[in-house]
Every structure is written in C-alpha cells, then in structure tokens.
Amino acid sequence: MKFFTAVAFLTASVSAFTTMTPNKVASSNAMAFSQFSQQSALMAAKQVPHGGVLVNQMTDDKDAAIAKATVEIQASERQLCDVELIMNGGFSPLTGFMDEAAYNSVVENMALEDGTIFGLPVVYDTDDESLQPGTTILLKQGDLPIATVELTDKYVPNKVLECKQCYGTSELEHPGTLMVATERGKYYMGGKVTGLNTPVRDFPCKTPAEVREELPDDKDVVAFQCRNPVHRAHYELFTRALDDPLIGEGGIVLVHPTCGPTQADDIPGTTRYKTYEVLKEETANPRVVWEYLPYSMHMAGPREAIQHMIIRKNFGCTHFIIGRDMAGSKSSITGEDYYGAYDAQDIAKANAEKLGVTPVPSLNLVFTEEEGYTTADEAKEKGLSIQKLSGTKFRKMLRGGEDIPEWFAFKSVVKVLRENI
Incomplete structure (x- = not known):
C-alpha cells in the first residue's frame, strides 16, 4: 500500500502541475470520428453510440505510432481495462485519457465539457516525476505494446473531492475510495490514445x-x-x-x-x-x-x-x-x-x-x-x-x-x- 500517497490524499487539493493548454480529448464528438468510419457497424444495432459516433482509436500503422514514443511503461490491470475501452470505443466519445478540464467537469458535473453526460473520470495516473506534457509514452503488457498516449497535461487531482462527488464519501473504508487513495498515482495526465494491440486475457472481449x-x-x-x-x-x-x-x-x-x-x-x-x-x-x-x-x-x-x-x-x-x-x-x-x-x-x-x-x-x-x-x-x-x-x-x-x-x-x-x- 502506498502509505504516503494515502496520507497525501487526505489533505489533497486541486493544483495544476503545468499551465499548458489541455488537449480537449473528450469534448468534441467530431474529433472522435475524424479518422475512422464505422457506419456499417452502427447500422447493425438499433442504438446509436454515446455522443453519436463510435470511436475507434486503433491504428494500422503500428510502427509509426511506436516510433513517436520515447518512454515505455508497464500498464496496471486497471489501466489496461481503461485503455482498451478507449481504443475500441467502449468509452465513446472519449479518444484519450481526460485532461484536467475534462476531469474536473466529470467530477463536479457528471458531464464532459460539452455537456455530454459521463459517470466517472477516466484518467492515466502516475507517480513518475519525470513524465512531462509533450511526451508520448508506450503502454505495454509485458512485451506486448498496447497503446501510445500523447501526454497533454499533468495535474494533481483533488482526490478528496473526486471521491466525495463520485463515490459519495472520502472514507478509506470504501473500496473505490481506497483504490483512488492507495493504488492511483499522485498525478493524473491527459492525452490522446492510439491503439496498437488488444490486451491478452484469459477470456475473449469483443469490441x-x-x-x-x-x-x-x-x-x-x-x-x-x-x-x-x-x-x-x-x-x-x-x-x-x-x-x-x-x-x-x-x-x-x-x-x-x-x-x-x-x-x-x-x-x-x-x-x-x-x-x-x-x-x-x-x-x-x-x-x-x-x-x-x-x-x-x-x-x-x-x-x-x-x-x-x-x-x-x-x-x-x-x-x-x-x-x-x-x-x-x-x-x-x-x-x-x-x-x-x-x-x-x-x-x-x-x-x-x-x-x-x-x-x-x-x-x-x-x-x-x-x-x-x-x-x-x-x-x-x-x-x-x-x-x-x-x-x-x-x-x-x-x-x-x-x-x-x-x-x-x-x-x-x-x-x-x-x-x-
């Protein structure tokens, strides 16, 4: 257990780590569908996707995407779940991890900045002090490259507020609050996701x-x-x-x-x-x-x-x-x-x-x-x-x-x- 993170969590307050202009990875439905068309798939179901379009962040040019990455990071099990649902459109209209503005909007208003309802923040967390906005990281599962993330900003979240708003409590006796306090890193970082490979699992998960x-x-x-x-x-x-x-x-x-x-x-x-x-x-x-x-x-x-x-x-x-x-x-x-x-x-x-x-x-x-x-x-x-x-x-x-x-x-x-x- 990250004891010091948990202690910091109890007194955390919102503050930006950088002042870079955040990439609005979640606010534009048009951007979510700018490069990929899946109208044939949409016609096969009665329901329309959230935000009107089904995101697909998988790339055919894996080598080019990997070449942009300068840092390799092993993703946690929770991160692998989140990044897979970003890549395959399960989290549509998101095209990446939430930047600070999108995160704050979901925490406080249960909605993205454009008003699209969204239940919980989807964030990339880290304790790495050296990671900076502008860096492209390569998330891996063992030796398998899963996705790249073009980091746009880095911020210290108000975890107390996040838990009060999203879980209804900041008590560490709540399993979700305990996860935020002791499993998630000190910083959250926003950034566009480019999908490379689906994580390997013991059970099949269709897109x-x-x-x-x-x-x-x-x-x-x-x-x-x-x-x-x-x-x-x-x-x-x-x-x-x-x-x-x-x-x-x-x-x-x-x-x-x-x-x-x-x-x-x-x-x-x-x-x-x-x-x-x-x-x-x-x-x-x-x-x-x-x-x-x-x-x-x-x-x-x-x-x-x-x-x-x-x-x-x-x-x-x-x-x-x-x-x-x-x-x-x-x-x-x-x-x-x-x-x-x-x-x-x-x-x-x-x-x-x-x-x-x-x-x-x-x-x-x-x-x-x-x-x-x-x-x-x-x-x-x-x-x-x-x-x-x-x-x-x-x-x-x-x-x-x-x-x-x-x-x-x-x-x-x-x-x-x-x-x-």
Missing part, C-alpha cells in the same frame, strides 16, 4: 463494433451487468425482464459481465468467466447473448450505474437492468451500505433522457416452496414460504462440499466454483 454486428437492428436489447457468478435468481431476473412492458416485442438480453479488477473479496475474473461459459451452454437460450467486458469496477453505486449504461449504449443496448444497490459497497469497518437500495435506479431514471438508454428496474424475486420464484410482494400477499440462502452461507457450503440447493445455483456453476476456488 463494441463486433457486438453491434451481431445484434438485431429492429429489436430492443436490454443489458444485464454483473460481477459475480450468475445464480438462479439472476437468471430468472434477466429473462423475466424481457416481459417488462418497457421492452418491445422480440427483445433480447445481453448478459455483459465485467471481468476486470473488482473489490478484493470478489471471485477472480477468470473463474467467473468459466461459470458464464458453462451456464451459457447449459441454458442455450436463443434470446440471451453472452459477451464479456474488460472493465475495472469502482463500486461507485449511482455514478457507476451511469457509467455502465453509457458503456452498454456503446455496445448497442437500448435498455439496461438496474438492480437493487447496483455497484454498491459496504464499509470495511462497520459493514453498513454506502448507498440506498434504490439510489442507482433513481439516478438512472432521472438521467434516462440524456443517456438515451431506458432503465429497467429489476424485480425483487424470492424463491418459495409453493410456487418457485416469484416477486417478494406476491409471496407476501399469498403468504408463501420463502427460502433464503446468504452469500456467506453459500460460500461456506461450497468450501465444505455440502450440497447446494438447485433453486439457488446451477449445478454446472457450482462445479466450476468448487474446482477453482
């Missing part, structure tokens, strides 16, 4: 353009975000969402789990991916599409719900399932929730028009002895016997080799978990 090509252009697509294995209740939730009156006839679900870094006690991404693959094969539901997202979770609750909706919009989704306490987190000391159960749903509804994505509130499903899965309200009204199994109890049973009730988890998923954790 927004590739996913769009597979989606129908005349049907609603509702996205389901998760960061944990999909159990029976989750499956019932996202398949029943297709019956919601907000979803048009013949709509489909895109199950789009995040497989990047998340909070410390979550199941590793590679294991989660294996559970999704066996479940996809077991259920074989023609109205359910499974894809994977190289995204770094922040556990930022309402603000992260907005971020997830923007990303899925870029992947072609028209609707987004908002669960109770979505992307929520608890204090590592008190165990209390940082967000209300419906905070994410409320912010999604309030910003649905700006986002151009329709939020679909998730059903509060419970399992009953008499009628299987039903809504909690219906179970209460009918006086049905509700069965419960906590996540803590489930993990204990899993490790102890006990039988897991099939109403709670799919056998194929349980088998993978037992083999990998």
Whole structure:
C-alpha cells in the first residue's frame, strides 16, 4: 500500500502541475470520428453510440505510432481495462485519457465539457516525476505494446473531492475510495490514445463494433451487468425482464459481465468467466447473448450505474437492468451500505433522457416452496414460504462440499466454483 500517497490524499487539493493548454480529448464528438468510419457497424444495432459516433482509436500503422514514443511503461490491470475501452470505443466519445478540464467537469458535473453526460473520470495516473506534457509514452503488457498516449497535461487531482462527488464519501473504508487513495498515482495526465494491440486475457472481449454486428437492428436489447457468478435468481431476473412492458416485442438480453479488477473479496475474473461459459451452454437460450467486458469496477453505486449504461449504449443496448444497490459497497469497518437500495435506479431514471438508454428496474424475486420464484410482494400477499440462502452461507457450503440447493445455483456453476476456488 502506498502509505504516503494515502496520507497525501487526505489533505489533497486541486493544483495544476503545468499551465499548458489541455488537449480537449473528450469534448468534441467530431474529433472522435475524424479518422475512422464505422457506419456499417452502427447500422447493425438499433442504438446509436454515446455522443453519436463510435470511436475507434486503433491504428494500422503500428510502427509509426511506436516510433513517436520515447518512454515505455508497464500498464496496471486497471489501466489496461481503461485503455482498451478507449481504443475500441467502449468509452465513446472519449479518444484519450481526460485532461484536467475534462476531469474536473466529470467530477463536479457528471458531464464532459460539452455537456455530454459521463459517470466517472477516466484518467492515466502516475507517480513518475519525470513524465512531462509533450511526451508520448508506450503502454505495454509485458512485451506486448498496447497503446501510445500523447501526454497533454499533468495535474494533481483533488482526490478528496473526486471521491466525495463520485463515490459519495472520502472514507478509506470504501473500496473505490481506497483504490483512488492507495493504488492511483499522485498525478493524473491527459492525452490522446492510439491503439496498437488488444490486451491478452484469459477470456475473449469483443469490441463494441463486433457486438453491434451481431445484434438485431429492429429489436430492443436490454443489458444485464454483473460481477459475480450468475445464480438462479439472476437468471430468472434477466429473462423475466424481457416481459417488462418497457421492452418491445422480440427483445433480447445481453448478459455483459465485467471481468476486470473488482473489490478484493470478489471471485477472480477468470473463474467467473468459466461459470458464464458453462451456464451459457447449459441454458442455450436463443434470446440471451453472452459477451464479456474488460472493465475495472469502482463500486461507485449511482455514478457507476451511469457509467455502465453509457458503456452498454456503446455496445448497442437500448435498455439496461438496474438492480437493487447496483455497484454498491459496504464499509470495511462497520459493514453498513454506502448507498440506498434504490439510489442507482433513481439516478438512472432521472438521467434516462440524456443517456438515451431506458432503465429497467429489476424485480425483487424470492424463491418459495409453493410456487418457485416469484416477486417478494406476491409471496407476501399469498403468504408463501420463502427460502433464503446468504452469500456467506453459500460460500461456506461450497468450501465444505455440502450440497447446494438447485433453486439457488446451477449445478454446472457450482462445479466450476468448487474446482477453482
């Protein structure tokens, strides 16, 4: 843990490291589409990308791009997720890491400088005192060159303000706040990204353009975000969402789990991916599409719900399932929730028009002895016997080799978990 960074974080205040004119990497939709045309891909999905155009920062001339770089840097796992979503358009309309003006605008206003709504800042962080604006760096994953970044400015962020605005707290007991304080470097730097190669992962992550090509252009697509294995209740939730009156006839679900870094006690991404693959094969539901997202979770609750909706919009989704306490987190000391159960749903509804994505509130499903899965309200009204199994109890049973009730988890998923954790 970067102890001194954490100490500095508690007393940090905004100040510019340089006074160079920042490159407005995120404010111009026209610039985002100046060199690349993907109209054929856009025609394959009903939804338009965020900001109107789908960014593609990948270059065909890798040698020329690499030749401009004077510094090589190994990217962290979180940086690899961020740079991949910049390169492939998942973070459209961004074409690079946010400069100070864009960063401040998103932190304070939840929007880019041109007013385009955006949930969380996307920044390149560093402790390197020698890195200066005007430098082009080469980000690598081991020996593989991933992208170059033309650094435009360097600034000391107000991390306290960032966390208060984006996470709702500056307490280090919050996993996202702890990440900002102890994992991210002292400085943030803005700069245009030029993509060279996609990071190598243990699971395939298709680009927004590739996913769009597979989606129908005349049907609603509702996205389901998760960061944990999909159990029976989750499956019932996202398949029943297709019956919601907000979803048009013949709509489909895109199950789009995040497989990047998340909070410390979550199941590793590679294991989660294996559970999704066996479940996809077991259920074989023609109205359910499974894809994977190289995204770094922040556990930022309402603000992260907005971020997830923007990303899925870029992947072609028209609707987004908002669960109770979505992307929520608890204090590592008190165990209390940082967000209300419906905070994410409320912010999604309030910003649905700006986002151009329709939020679909998730059903509060419970399992009953008499009628299987039903809504909690219906179970209460009918006086049905509700069965419960906590996540803590489930993990204990899993490790102890006990039988897991099939109403709670799919056998194929349980088998993978037992083999990998």
